[in-house]
Amino acid sequence: MHLAYPAVLAALLFCTGLYGVLARRNAILVLMSVELMLNAVNLNLVAFDVWLRDALHAGQALTLFTIAVAAAEIGIGLAIVLMVHRNRGTSDVDRLRETAEHPHEDPDTDPHEDPDTAPHAHAGPHDEKAEAAA
Amino acid sequence: MAQTAQAAQAAQEHGFLSPTGVEIAFLLVGLVTLGAAVVTVTTRQLVHAALWLVVALGGLAVEYLLLTAEFIAWVQVLIYVGSVVVLLLFGLMLTKAPIGRSPDTDSANRPVALAVALAAAAALVWVVVDAFRTTWIDLDGAVQGSTEVTGSILFRHWVLPFEALSVLLLAALVGAIVLSRKKKEGER
Numbered sequence: 001m002h003l004a005y006p007a008v009l010a011a012l013l014f015c016t017g018l019y020g021v022l023a024r025r026n027a028i029l030v031l032m033s034v035e036l037m038l039n040a041v042n043l044n045l046v047a048f049d050v051w052l053r054d055a056l057h058a059g060q061a062l063t064l065f066t067i068a069v070a071a072a073e074i075g076i077g078l079a080i081v082l083m084v085h086r087n088r089g090t091s092d093v094d095r096l097r098e099t100a101e102h103p104h105e106d107p108d109t110d111p112h113e114d115p116d117t118a119p120h121a122h123a124g125p126h127d128e129k130a131e132a133a134a
Numbered sequence: 135m136a137q138t139a140q141a142a143q144a145a146q147e148h149g150f151l152s153p154t155g156v157e158i159a160f161l162l163v164g165l166v167t168l169g170a171a172v173v174t175v176t177t178r179q180l181v182h183a184a185l186w187l188v189v190a191l192g193g194l195a196v197e198y199l200l201l202t203a204e205f206i207a208w209v210q211v212l213i214y215v216g217s218v219v220v221l222l223l224f225g226l227m228l229t230k231a232p233i234g235r236s237p238d239t240d241s242a243n244r245p246v247a248l249a250v251a252l253a254a255a256a257a258l259v260w261v262v263v264d265a266f267r268t269t270w271i272d273l274d275g276a277v278q279g280s281t282e283v284t285g286s287i288l289f290r291h292w293v294l295p296f297e298a299l300s301v302l303l304l305a306a307l308v309g310a311i312v313l314s315r316k317k318k319e320g321e322r
Contacts, residue, residue, distance in 0.1 A: 011259050043194060057284065
């Protein structure tokens with residue numbers, strides 16, 4: 001078999017996953033696209049291992065390790081997505097903008113000038129940290 | 135060196151216009167896999183995306199079989215098709231994903247994403263085809279990825295990474311449980 005077939009298929013699958021990661025809004029769909037990218041890498045590893053006939057079979061061993069790491073990644077990723085969904089009520093990645101600074105925010109609620117509203121403004125992030133530490 | 139020359143000669147003999155049976159099978163399964171992957175990242179129904187992902191991952195398992203990596207093919211079916219997709223479906227259900235079409239599955243930077251993906255695809259395919267046009271995989275001979283071979287090399291040469299990986303999986307398990315545990319009232 002020509003090596004070009006699996007290599008081209010892997011490249012195209014990787015780019016499909018890349019499109020999904022950049023274009024999707026739901027965090028779980030982003031995780032699915034990451035899985036596609038990881039699988040493209042696995043196909044490359046297997047194809048090159050079979051081509052090179054490596055005595056250590058490094059490609060196939062690394063493929064198994066990648067599959068295990070991907071399983072761990074999906075478990076942790078879904079736990080994080082579920083936690084974010086419980087705290088914020090949404091799992092859309094482009095609506096989770098609390099960590100970004102808002103330079104054009106309402107000037108009245110500036111925490112440096114108004115200490116009374118400052119604790120309220122920071123209540124959400126503090127809850128988040130307590131949850132992560134618990 | 136002689137083997138490389140022999141492989142190059144074999145590639146010369148096997149042109150792209152006279153594909154072998156394995157290549158035809160690989161091409162057809164690859165088209166199905168790629169189509170399923172494209173539907174996965176473009177469909178507007180969230181649950182359908184997960185189900186199309188099953189088709190894509192199963193197609194990849196068949197590709198591993200065609201590349202004589204049997205063990206990895208079955209691991210792929212067990213772990214990806216069996217557990218990862220089930221986890222994803224559970225995640226979709228638990229985050230109250232809407233059943234049916236949802237209008238806002240794609241974010242506003244979709245054209246940019248499409249441009250980036252197409253540019254990356256063009257560059258990668260061009261480079262890969264240019265580099266491996268004459269490379270030939272010899273699939274005849276001893277099987278490269280049978281369970282016996284894989285188990286032997288895994289427990290002879292890759293024992294330490296294997297054990298480290300089991301520790302990583304345990305840590306991920308504990309982390310996932312801690313993260314998804316419901317907090318009791320008043321507990322910090």
